[in-house]
Amino acid sequence: MLAKRIIPCLDVEKGRVVKGIKFKDLIDAGNPVELARMYNQQGADELTFLDIGASYQSREIMVDVVEQVSSQVFIPLTVGGGIREVADMRRILKAGADKVAVCTAALKNPNLLSEGAEIFGSQCIVLSIDAKRDGDSWSAYKNGGRDNTGIDAIEWAVRGEKLGAGEILLNSIDMDGTKQGYDLELNRIVSESVNIPVIASGGAGTLEQMYEAVELGKADAVLLASLLHFGEFTVADIKNYLREKGVVVR
Amino acid sequence: MIAIIDYGAGNLKSVKKAFDYLNIDAHVATDIEQLQSAERIVLPGVGAFGAAVNRLQESNFFDVIVEWIEADKPFLGICLGMQLLMESSSESSGVTGLSVLKGHCERFQTGKVPQIGWNCITNKKDSPLLHDIPDATYFYFLHGYYIVPEDTGCVAAVTDYGISYASIIERGNLRAVQFHPEKSGDKGLQLLKNWVELC
Helix, strand or coil: CCCCEEEEEEEEECCEEECCCCCCCCCCCCCHHHHHHHHHHHCCCCEEEEECCCCHHHHHHHHHHHHHHHHHCCCCEEEECCCCCHHHHHHHHHHCCCEEEECHHHHHCCHHHHHHHHHHCHHHEEEEEEEEEECCEEEEEECCCCEEEEEEHHHHHHHHHHHCCCEEEEEECCCCCCCCCCCHHHHHHHHHHCCCCEEEECCCCCHHHHHHHHHCCCCCEEEECHHHHCCCCCHHHHHHHHHHCCCCCC | CEEEECCCCCCCHHHHHHHHHCCCCEEEECCHHHHCCCCEEEECCCCCHHHHHHHHHHCCHHHHHHHHHHCCCCEEEECHHHHCCCCEECCCCCCCCCCCCCEEEEECCCCCCCEEEEEECEECCCCHHHCCCCCCCEEEEEECEEEEECCHHHEEEEEEECEEEEEEEEECCEEEECCCHHHCHHHHHHHHHHHHHHC
């Protein structure tokens, strides 16, 4: 049976992993290759790198990071942040990424999804949706969660699949950083509305909440950042817990 | 020397990188001339069956690969490179594949399609490819179609995704895997190493 995936997410700026990486046993905790290797050893199913540097220089360095990581760590690698056009996708995929994640650029130009899927295949294109609850529905936000587009997040997910996205990375702006658990309703509705995998992101604080994301939120994978980076849990801890609960993990 | 066939379908670099990491001499071949010194051929690929057949024909790789397999020289198909061995695929009706195996490819009818993620294999044969790879090992899969070979004797492992389908085949020196060993962590690297050292 297909296993549920645990995906560490690393924020990269100018070639260095930033934000809350605290590992005593790592000589250089800001080194993307070293962290990638460590998470691979813990049993991570994939890795996601987000380029948070806004500069052209940061993007150039990201290509080099992808080149290095993909030469040493042999699990799927997704890269997001600053991908605006097909040429950006091509550079990152050529460097060794398996998938690219797009958020703001796809909201501005939805055809980017279909163009990317046509050239590289749907399996390469991840639609990242930053969703915020608005009464009984959710809106899709752009520019790092700052600007409301007024677009319904569920409809956007459905449209994204039709345009060619092969996966949905679903971030809850409301829950992000709260450690109060995932937005299960959002996850479940999106997962039941599309026929492509949905990766739950934002809000995890406990192992049980990760179990809920998979069982109640119907997520195919969970994306984790600070919980892993601060060493609160290892990927292996999460998998052992889920396995005991009867979830299929690798 | 290993030749990784580049017919313009998908990311071959990760296969090359995996061999580099293992210190195994592998080169990407963009035309048939570059196959002259090859001892082994890898046929990777993602994308659609029909488009891949067209590209194999345009680049003249098509006939060379068929002859190579008929001569029973070492060959490894990966993902779409496995499906291309069949006669046809419901993905691209009317298109004839390499046809070195009798049978066709079908689309998954259950679950999310394509299948994306880690799934396990059930070993059916004592294949050298599976040396040090225990039963129920997980590999990374990414595909919407699966092969249905007429001769099930070539099936070395199966995987369950709503139905049980062939995920590794082996017939003489012809071998193919539906998953991506180059993206399946340590066990994937082990399989590639096994292919070079033991097959």
